[in-house]
Amino acid sequence: MIEMVIDARRKDLGGFEVGRVLPFHARRMVGPFIFLDQMGPAEFAPGSDAINVRPHPHIGLSTLSYLFEGEIMHRDNTGATQAIRPGEVNWMTAGKGVVHSERTDPLKKSQGGPMHGMQAWIALPTEAEDVDPSFHHHGEADQPAYENGGLFARLVAGEAYGARAGVPTSSPLFYVHWELAEGVRTTPPAGRGVAGGYSERALYVAKGEIEVGDRSFHEGQMIVLEPNAEPTIRAVRPSSVMVLGGEPVGPRLIWWNFVSSSQAKIDAAKADWQAGRMTLPAEDDVEFIPLPDVPSTPEPAPDTLKPDQTDPV
Template sequence: MPEIVINARKAAIGPGLMVNRILPFRMRRMVGPFIFMDHAGPVRLSTEKGPAMDVLPHPHIGLSTVSYLFKGNVTHRDSLGVKQVIEPGEVNWMTAGKGIAHSERFEDPAVLAGGQLEMIQTWVALPEKDEESDPTFFNYQKDRLPVFEEKGLWMRQIAGEAYGLKSNVPTHSPLFYLHVELQKGYRLNVPDEYEERGLYIAKGSLELGSQVYKAGQLLVFGKFEQASVRALENCTIMLLGGEPVGERFIWWNFVSSRKERIEQAKDDWKQGRIVLPPDDKEAFIPLPEDKFRRKDPPPEALS
């Protein structure tokens, strides 16, 4: 049985975009190195409301952001000068290291009007030795990611290694991350070779033992615990986890093993020491008020 079941909560990441927030959760802040997980969409907005969804430039430190789309497209710009449109099945892997700023804009009105935007974004905490590394960005097209399929099952290895599949996406610590499609009745064993593992149901419902779990739930399994799930209908799930990297502090878009580094990042953003994207610098997200010293990201925390 799961060690804990996390129900997604609604969160706003901009005036026009509500998401299901899965991680962090007060009783389970991380699964392996994964410290943040949002599921957005399917999104349907009128053309005139589309620009309100844009996520203006904002900073990150101490993590890698991993963007994966089921449907639609998003334009990424960052302070390295990268401009990249991500399409379904691709991976945008941005490592913030010592500091980067980026924006995410929804520039295709037809996608929003047609309800054709759905994406998952996770953050992966960096090991201490990599927290102050130089920022990088890579896009991996779907033909570079391994896929396995058999009757009732299709899976894509987004990052890491599991089920005999190994992704080409470089990672900083041992982990796995997969997009899996199950047909009704298929039984799948959850990988058990990692210390911490999670299964997020993006669509559908499944059975574990005598319990039924539904879309919007993250099932977290204990150390090396074996688990087998059966799809009660056609399901889309995300499997993720890996080896722990140690305690991390998270505030807004900043992650670090040291509280004082979070404070430095706040000042760096206020003082303009984290550079804005060169072709997206007319406006940006200011540092939120820090009245209550929250441990979790405030509701407007950005991806």
């Protein structure tokens, strides 16, 4: 029933910790999901720097930011400036190249407060890797939700349970937020053994503890399911769980913040960022994150993959 368990690796991003789940050396992707971070949970003191990610570039992916608590201000070079708050979705498609920043608003910095959320990267299918960059913000009304008997489920992106979210995805996928009261039982979207099911699926415990079959899993663990498994999930205690997956888009290279089916495209993006050919956001153009001073080399075969040489922003 369970193919693999991945423990989040805690990383300090300059005063703010994340739990990095994907990519993992033994499992680079789940469906098109190639990157997954749990942001926090954290409690920022009044006047602290909080979230302060300077402008940086992406290619070949869509980013999906989703918060349980707190607020982040997004700015990018498509002209978008948008705060994201709990229950909302910021969906940015990099395509052939985008630059964005993520920061805490100065007023929020002065007040302090909690921060807890998820950031995912979704690799674009080959035919969409070179689309023009775009940004979409979606409120709760664009995300179908269900609540009954201690279960709250929100379809953040894609299709599942007969519903479709408003986010403009480019390949078959699903991303669901569960809030489970103690003792609640539920099931993930169907696997590939069921008509309309997905080839790859995983559960990430953001808070609490759940049982999958006769095994229990706690906060910070991803459970990758076997393709044909149809498990019942039970909450051992109140839990927040992200359920995700979809269909693979093909092998992908990842170097720093660049994702592509082509090493040549990654090398071109590196050169463009190094030379200043990628414009900064108009409202955040004073500073930026420089290109890491690490050589780019093709990744080895999947069964011998090593951890990334550079940490994504």
